[in-house]
Amino acid sequence: MRALLVVNPRATTTGERARDVLVRALSSAVDLTVRYTERRGHATTLARSAAESGVDLVVTLGGDGTVNEAVNGLMTAPAALSGISGPAAYALPALAVVPGGSTNVFARALGLPSGWAEGTSVILDGLRDGRHRVISLGRADDRYFTFTAGLGLDAAVVRRVEQARLRGRTSTPGLYVRAMVGQFLTGVDRSDPPMSLERPGEPRASGLGTVIVQNTAPWTYVGDRPVDPNPDASFDLGLDVVALRRLNVAGTTRTVTQLAWRSGDLRGKQVLRLHDQPEFTVVSSRPQAFQLDGDYLGERQKVHFVSVPSALRVIC
Incomplete structure (x- = not known):
């Protein structure tokens, strides 16, 4: 071999x-x-x-x-x-x-x-x-991802972390937490959520401030602790989505607390969750930070997401 x-x-x-x-x-x-x-x-x-x-x-x-x-x-x-x-x-x-x-x-x-x-x-x-195991992948326009993609707040946090690492900082859970707090308090326009999610044959979901896409669970880890907004996401299924309709301080704080302590138990009017989606498109009225698998890839105003079944064999 x-x-x-x-x-x-x-x-x-x-x-x-x-x-x-x-x-x-x-x-x-x-x-x-x-x-x-x-x-x-x-x-x-x-x-x-x-x-x-x-x-x-x-x-x-x-x-x-x-x-x-x-x-x-x-x-x-x-x-x-x-x-x-x-x-x-x-x-x-x-x-x-x-x-x-x-x-x-x-x-x-x-x-x-x-x-x-x-x-x-x-x-x-x-x-x-x-x-071996055969897994699905996600595709965002022409780029594949293995576990996550994001537009908005989470991608802007990734951007901040990458900038800090270029300045010599070590990637730690604390660095991500500080980047999230800093981005939320100073870098987010909470008054006018710019994104919409469109699915074939379904009503448009508008007024979204951040969109996270999962191809598996968990979404990420903080140290040894999994962070899991969509615990039913799977390499064997389509894509899962969690999005926040507004990024006000009280609602977002409540959602972050739920993520940290109860993960999949996300509730509230500002939370949109979708499971096992074959495809959808996220459109924004202004450029949004964009990340795939934890790498910042610049800004986008429109991204088409597709689940790619049985895409890859993995030794595990």
């Missing part, structure tokens, strides 16, 4: 020694090529080239951003676009994820261990036993 290991050398929780151990372990089971990412988007190029060359397995060592890039490389390889019969998952290399980031939501949502050593052991066992 031929495999490519895509390594993000800036991964938060792994050093050179850990990478060496990982390479030796994987090399004992597969014909391994190792490539290091050099810039944003490089993992997409590496994974696409691997798929085009007939590699059987792509392994990532990094965080959720590295996983997202690799998935987009696989899903835009010719095999995924050539009109094959049956799910794309069986025409593409399988994916294996070794957690190396600060949060690793995708790996944890798959039930993988949080440590890179334990994660590597799971991959080796899965390869030996021929074990």
Whole structure:
């Protein structure tokens, strides 16, 4: 079996020694090529080239951003676009994820261990036993995502965190909390929620201040605690949505408290929740911050979301 290991050398929780151990372990089971990412988007190029060359397995060592890039490389390889019969998952290399980031939501949502050593052991066992799982993906316009997408407040928080990390701050739960408080108090226009959600054959939902899309549960983690506005979201179903109609202080504080302590028990007039959606479009009257899998991707005024069933095989 031929495999490519895509390594993000800036991964938060792994050093050179850990990478060496990982390479030796994987090399004992597969014909391994190792490539290091050099810039944003490089993992997409590496994974696409691997798929085009007939590699059987792509392994990532990094965080959720590295996983997202690799998935987009696989899903835009010719095999995924050539009109094959049956799910794309069986025409593409399988994916294996070794957690190396600060949060690793995708790996944890798959039930993988949080440590890179334990994660590597799971991959080796899965390869030996021929074990894999076929999962759905989300697609936002032409970009795929594995666990979440967002427009509005949550994406603006991601933007703040990325800006702080560029200034040398470490990604921690506290950094996200401070970014959320700062964005809510100073960066949100609460008087005129700009977004609407449109579904085929359904009434438009208007006056939305932030929209969060889930392809699985949980949405994210704060340390070891899952944050789960839509606990029924699943890799085996369509997309789930939670949106807030207004971002007033009292209502948003109540919703954030529910998320922190009761997760799926979100209630209130300002909360819109949708389950197992095949497609929908979010439209905004003004540009909104946009994120996929925890990476900030700029601002958008319109995004079309689609669930892509049986898209990817994952070793887990």
